[in-house]
Amino acid sequence: MFEPSNIAPLPTAPAALPPPPSASTLPRAGDAEFAMTRTDFEQVRRIIHRHAGIALAEGKEAMVYGRLSRRLRESGHATFAGYLQHLERTVAGGGAAAEAEMQLFVNCLTTNLTSFFREEHHFAALAEDLRARAAHAAAGAATGAGNGLRLWCSAASTGEEPYTLAMTVVESLGAGARVEIVASDIDTQVLATAQRGVYAADSRGLSAERLRRHFQRGTGPNEGRIRVRAELARLVRFMPFNLVNGDWPRLGQPFDIIFCRNVMIYFDMATQRQVLSRMHAALKPGGLLYVGHSENFTEARELFRLRGKTIYERV
Numbered sequence: 001m002f003e004p005s006n007i008a009p010l011p012t013a014p015a016a017l018p019p020p021p022s023a024s025t026l027p028r029a030g031d032a033e034f035a036m037t038r039t040d041f042e043q044v045r046r047i048i049h050r051h052a053g054i055a056l057a058e059g060k061e062a063m064v065y066g067r068l069s070r071r072l073r074e075s076g077h078a079t080f081a082g083y084l085q086h087l088e089r090t091v092a093g094g095g096a097a098a099e100a101e102m103q104l105f106v107n108c109l110t111t112n113l114t115s116f117f118r119e120e121h122h123f124a125a126l127a128e129d130l131r132a133r134a135a136h137a138a139a140g141a142a143t144g145a146g147n148g149l150r151l152w153c154s155a156a157s158t159g160e161e162p163y164t165l166a167m168t169v170v171e172s173l174g175a176g177a178r179v180e181i182v183a184s185d186i187d188t189q190v191l192a193t194a195q196r197g198v199y200a201a202d203s204r205g206l207s208a209e210r211l212r213r214h215f216q217r218g219t220g221p222n223e224g225r226i227r228v229r230a231e232l233a234r235l236v237r238f239m240p241f242n243l244v245n246g247d248w249p250r251l252g253q254p255f256d257i258i259f260c261r262n263v264m265i266y267f268d269m270a271t272q273r274q275v276l277s278r279m280h281a282a283l284k285p286g287g288l289l290y291v292g293h294s295e296n297f298t299e300a301r302e303l304f305r306l307r308g309k310t311i312y313e314r315v
């Protein structure tokens with residue numbers, strides 16, 4: 001149970017993926033549960049790149065083996081070649097079956113590492129920016145959006161990042177702020193976790209004060225878990241969205257702020273460029289793009305100018 005007790009019971013969490021074996025533990029041909037050849041690996045690379053923009057590096061065979069073997073087991077295939085043929089055939093057939101099969105494939109191959117208040121300096125800057133935008137809007141200035149700000153967390157993973165945005169909104173503008181946070185990811189499995197909003201009580205990045213203010217503690221069978229309070233959850237709207245092949249108009253009105261952190265590192269330069277120009281179009285004039293600490297887009301000068309540490313302003 002969570003306190004207060006008028007909260008629906010926690011849905012059963014999906015089983016976790018087994019950890020991928022490291023290169024040294026990859027079964028040798030003959031010992032392996034599933035046969036995987038170099039050609040199969042190349043085919044996986046082509047499909048994931050075409051569909052999700054993810055550029056899998058050379059030498060990631062062990063990772064691919066570890067992440068996809070559960071899918072082979074579930075779908076009753078003894079070899080990667082057999083599974084990949086089934087995947088390509090299903091996809092060629094189109095329709096809902098194709099989408100579902102491709103989604104399961106993609107969910108296996110994404111890397112979803114995240115935490116609350118990751119790269120914390122961004123949230124002090126965000127709080128300051130939110131206050132400035134809200135004051136500007138309240139003064140009836142040219143943004144025309146009243147106090148209604150739109151934020152997009154475009155690689156939301158298991159939800160720690162969008163809920164961190166929501167905590168920052170509540171702490172800087174109050175619980176009644178007119179803010180919408182759209183939280184999307186290509187991976188539907190992590191999005192389901194995000195939507196539940198239930199985490200381990202010792203999750204990284206949360207101070208004791210924030211734990212108390214923004215989360216309910218579970219009791220009984222939910223001992224050791226926490227759940228985001230309704231005032232945070234109401235700010236966030238989750239939706240699946242593929243940054244590479246997505247239907248961008250579906251995102252609606254332009255955003256004030258986009259968080260796109262630690263996802264472009266998986267894309268090649270051409271894909272990064274394409275996503276950046278779409279992000280430019282999805283932002284209001286003067287809108288901000290927050291990126292990961294190891295991402296650098298300073299050469300896209302005609303789209304974005306550097307405004308702070310890994311924070312860009314739409315040109």
Ligand SMILES: C[S@@+](CC[C@H](N)C(=O)[O-])C[C@H]1O[C@@H](n2cnc3c(N)ncnc32)[C@H](O)[C@@H]1O
Nearest residue numbers: 052110113114155157186187242243261262263
């Ligand atoms: C390493 S996590 C980063 C999570 C969070 N932004 C952070 O910095 O903590 C990368 C996320 O990008 C998502 N992703 C990968 N390719 C994507 C694509 N083409 N469209 C949308 N999301 C994608 C993955 O599913 C994963 O959840």
